[in-house]
Amino acid sequence: MIHSSLAWHGFSLYGEVVNARLKGASRHPGSPTCLGPGIIHVVLSLWISPSMSRSLLVNLIAANKEPFSVGGIMNVTDAIKARKSVRSYLDKAIEDEELVSVLEAGRLAPSASNRQEWRFIIVRDKTMRKRISDAASRQSFVGDASAIIVACAETDEHAMMCGQQCYPIDVAIALDHITLAAVEKGLGTCWIGAFNEKQVKEILGVPNEIRIVGLMPIGYPADPSISEKTRLPFDRIVKYEHW
Ligand SMILES: Cc1cc2nc3c(=O)[nH]c(=O)nc-3n(C[C@H](O)[C@H](O)[C@H](O)COP(=O)(O)O)c2cc1C
Numbered sequence: 001m002i003h004s005s006l007a008w009h010g011f012s013l014y015g016e017v018v019n020a021r022l023k024g025a026s027r028h029p030g031s032p033t034c035l036g037p038g039i040i041h042v043v044l045s046l047w048i049s050p051s052m053s054r055s056l057l058v059n060l061i062a063a064n065k066e067p068f069s070v071g072g073i074m075n076v077t078d079a080i081k082a083r084k085s086v087r088s089y090l091d092k093a094i095e096d097e098e099l100v101s102v103l104e105a106g107r108l109a110p111s112a113s114n115r116q117e118w119r120f121i122i123v124r125d126k127t128m129r130k131r132i133s134d135a136a137s138r139q140s141f142v143g144d145a146s147a148i149i150v151a152c153a154e155t156d157e158h159a160m161m162c163g164q165q166c167y168p169i170d171v172a173i174a175l176d177h178i179t180l181a182a183v184e185k186g187l188g189t190c191w192i193g194a195f196n197e198k199q200v201k202e203i204l205g206v207p208n209e210i211r212i213v214g215l216m217p218i219g220y221p222a223d224p225s226i227s228e229k230t231r232l233p234f235d236r237i238v239k240y241e242h243w
Pocket of ligand 1: 083084085086087139190191192193194195229
């Protein structure tokens with residue numbers, strides 16, 4: 001009796017664990033919710049009848065393969081899948097430590113000849129955020145985020161041998177590192193290319209010779225669930241050996 005009732009609870013908890021896993025992108029690494037299901041699994045596996053326990057335990061362990069491992073290291077593939085453009089944010093400040101750690105991911109990005117032309121202005125002041133969002137085609141959600149990363153380049157506009165300029169590519173790579181590191185921290189971001197560079201420069205006192213490549217609001221997402229991605233099919237974008 002005890003066994004069957006616990007087994008039933010086991011299955012319903014299993015469902016919750018799977019659901020939690022699907023929603024896991026918003027969870028903070030190292031938080032008790034990351035550790036909790038693992039403990040539940042071990043306890044359940046000890047109670048459920050031996051004939052059921054093996055396969056159920058295998059499934060439970062598989063279900064517990066959280067996107068975030070305890071201790072803060074997240075699988076890169078899971079972060080890529082969980083990242084989405086967040087256009088609605090909670091009114092909740094980001095801890096300095098979290099923000100620094102996300103920006104550090106940008107600092108560690110690769111760049112052409114290791115030029116590292118990226119410079120980041122962090123705007124947390126509410127009035128300034130509102131002014132910047134006005135300069136970003138009035139996309140109000142930009143100002144609602146806890147901070148805006150204004151991604152600049154201190155650049156001599158050097159071009160690579162292939163003809164491409166280094167700075168927009170390098171700043172974009174750094175920003176992409178930032179988006180993925182943000183996911184690991186339960187934070188959301190959105191690339192913003194629709195902004196008036198001249199106006200944003202005026203608002204922030206950015207010197208003329210500096211370019212602004214992109215804006216990136218960052219904050220806790222109002223809806224942390226993982227969204228389906230609308231993308232071209234693989235065959236349409238990948239060719240082998242020749243065009
Ligand atoms: C260079 C660039 C500029 C973008 N500019 C904007 C923008 O101004 N406003 C906006 O809401 N989204 C902007 N986006 C977000 C895209 O719309 C979004 O990445 C795309 O629709 C795919 O959706 P996902 O990011 O949720 O996967 C931009 C994305 C990139 C990469």
